[in-house]
Amino acid sequence: MNTLQLTSTDRATLMRSRFFARLPQSTFEDVLNSASVSACEERDVLFRQDEDVDDVFFVLSGLVRLCRMGKDGREADVALFSEGEMLAETAMFLRQRATASAVAAKKSVIARLNGGKLQHLAATDHEVAQALIEHLCYRGKMTEDLLAEDRLLTATQRVANFILSHCPKDSTSFRLPFQKNILAGKLGLAPEALSRAFSTLRQSGVTVRGRLIEIHDRHALERF
Amino acid sequence: MNTLQLTSTDRATLMRSRFFARLPQSTFEDVLNSASVSACEERDVLFRQDEDVDDVFFVLSGLVRLCRMGKDGREADVALFSEGEMLAETAMFLRQRATASAVAAKKSVIARLNGGKLQHLAATDHEVAQALIEHLCYRGKMTEDLLAEDRLLTATQRVANFILSHCPKDSTSFRLPFQKNILAGKLGLAPEALSRAFSTLRQSGVTVRGRLIEIHDRHALERF
């Protein structure tokens, strides 16, 4: 997990992101001044549950898993952040310890923005506050979506859903953006259950070869 | 669902609430000017999934269930709001249709705040924006808590948790604030499963008579 310089690609990623895209250049520079960048290997920990977290993290590339652990050592993912997404605002604004751990789910580059700085900006700059509000609404909806899926759908239905929502409308195939392992976590399934769901879907026109998913009959998936 | 006047008790409830407590009186009055109040019976619908929602709702008394429905007619609760809580900000800020329905879970009094007004305030008044940010963080955490519980705990553990977190630290008993039915929904369980969980807990020192819960051995519950 060593320190890097912010490349111009990184800057571009930040500026394209949901959060920064709507902010003026000057605010953006202002935030960046107190930011640091680091390279993480898979399994590197950004912060741990119950720790104090003073920074806000931003995924420049790679993937970060947010997971909670139960007392018996089991753990459950509650969110997955990929390139261009921001995490860990909640702890800061609620002045609480982290309620989950953040772990790189693959080789990643992470920007660490100064929390105090951001908090100050949120309190004084309308645009920042606005962007934050939207970001939080978005995040809330994501989590709610996951909860509703867990409660309403079977494993196979959740997987069908995922495929439908990740395959471009004008295409019949796409590549999984991460290991099946990780997907299982995101969907709240044991890896074996994911595997079985895929093989059920095979029988209704889904081909899975490695990370390549092909859909032969979109309509069959929607029926699930 | 007929229109009421805002009583002084209602005003007090609003001012005590997480959201309004930190705002100055004048802002508070400003919001109230464009608010209306209505009395709801159990099962009255505040808004339905996929509808446009332009207002923000506030529970003055009673209980509101936020639920999503699956295509097969099943439905899952994703949140439960009681006295002093606010709902439906997300749709407004994301400019989306509602992703869930809101239904009174018992006789309730609901304030309906003008969404445009609130949105305007959020964009111009730092205090309002700040309050909103905290509110959203809080809500996000609640949802995340639910998701994590669903994924990490068994039915019995979730119920034990609920009991522990609702029984005052200095007491050995408390009353459920709503029907078991509703509790089952909140915990993501079928009513039968909740019932069975209670009877499992009975064997480790929990007495349930109607809505009265007594804990004889707090420690036994924590062990679950």
Added chain:
DNA sequence: CGCCGAGTTGAGAACTCTCAAATACAGTGG
């Protein structure tokens, strides 16, 4: 006294998990 809604209990079905074994793959060093 019979009805009704809430809650409980029983039984079997449906899902998902866990553990173990078999494969498939990817990266490494020849």
Added chain:
DNA sequence: CCACTGTATTTGAGAGTTCTCAACTCGGCG
């Protein structure tokens, strides 16, 4: 390009949990 090693993924079998449906209890009410 190949063998080798460690990590993913798949599959099988059995166990565990929760759901569904149906019957039954309980307390309140007309």
